[in-house]
Amino acid sequence: MAMFVLLSAEFTIFLLVIILRDCNADLPTCRQLSECACALNDGREVNISRLGVPGFPKFNYQKSGNYYYTYNPCYNFKDNYCGTECIACQHNDAGTTSFPLGTAGSAEWSQDGGYYSIHYRDGAGGRSTVVELECDASAQEPRLDVIGESGSSKLYYFRMTTECACPGRCGQTAPQSGGLSAGGVMCIIFSVLVVVYFIGGVLFMKFVRGAGGMELVPNSGFWKELPGYIKDGVMFVISCGKRASYKSMS
Numbered sequence: 001m002a003m004f005v006l007l008s009a010e011f012t013i014f015l016l017v018i019i020l021r022d023c024n025a026d027l028p029t030c031r032q033l034s035e036c037a038c039a040l041n042d043g044r045e046v047n048i049s050r051l052g053v054p055g056f057p058k059f060n061y062q063k064s065g066n067y068y069y070t071y072n073p074c075y076n077f078k079d080n081y082c083g084t085e086c087i088a089c090q091h092n093d094a095g096t097t098s099f100p101l102g103t104a105g106s107a108e109w110s111q112d113g114g115y116y117s118i119h120y121r122d123g124a125g126g127r128s129t130v131v132e133l134e135c136d137a138s139a140q141e142p143r144l145d146v147i148g149e150s151g152s153s154k155l156y157y158f159r160m161t162t163e164c165a166c167p168g169r170c171g172q173t174a175p176q177s178g179g180l181s182a183g184g185v186m187c188i189i190f191s192v193l194v195v196v197y198f199i200g201g202v203l204f205m206k207f208v209r210g211a212g213g214m215e216l217v218p219n220s221g222f223w224k225e226l227p228g229y230i231k232d233g234v235m236f237v238i239s240c241g242k243r244a245s246y247k248s249m250s
């Protein structure tokens with residue numbers, strides 16, 4: 001019996017961890033719609049289409065290390081340095097050497113490190129570019145920072161700060177119906193259950209059991225012992241589950 005209570009306490013804590021993690025997910029999944037946009041579950045878009053100019057680089061070339069770089073959100077361009085259609089271009093000081101760094105058509109959206117980002121491939125000699133999109137609701141004019149390159153893999157990192165990186169600011173802006181994520185729904189159901197449990201429990205103890213004071217709290221015995229259970233749960237996690245067999249959490 002004691003073991004059962006202990007295990008169910010641990011299971012509750014395990015569930016809580018999962019639910020809280022979902023409640024806190026700061027960067028919701030964004031499904032790629034096109035080269036220039038992705039959509040959250042609720043339909044709001046991260047959409048950079050309006051930032052770029054077809055055929056012309058949006059940003060001035062800026063120096064980083066020994067090279068100058070530019071990028072055009074969403075659309076390919078050609079210029080005096082890069083004579084083939086590309087989304088980003090690199091040239092040296094003298095302007096004698098230059099390389100296209102990727103094409104619009106190869107855009108692949110993903111998310112990591114707190115940013116939605118776009119990976120452009122098909123640059124000259126295997127070069128490719130990752131553009132991290134930083135959400136700044138006040139940045140109506142986008143800003144480009146050249147962060148650096150990973151020389152051996154010919155991978156170039158840019159960060160573009162723009163309001164269009166904030167979901168729902170550009171493109172499809174209104175949430176569409178059915179806009180809650182599974183995590184959000186679980187979060188709400190869980191919160192409602194907690195409230196119902198306590199209110200229902202207090203009413204039950206008062207009117208059915210005729211209890212008063214601390215005894216009104218449903219399962220007050222359990223709640224008094226909870227700190228102990230939590231300690232056990234933490235010890236269980238720290239000991240890597242050696243005390244009982246659990247399935248691993250993926």
Ligand SMILES: *[C@@H]1O[C@H](CO)[C@@H](O)[C@H](O)[C@H]1NC(C)=O
Nearest residue numbers: 033034037047049050171172
């Ligand atoms: C993105 O925004 C543009 C307007 O700026 C709109 O025409 C387009 O449909 C939106 N969505 C996608 C997937 O490009």
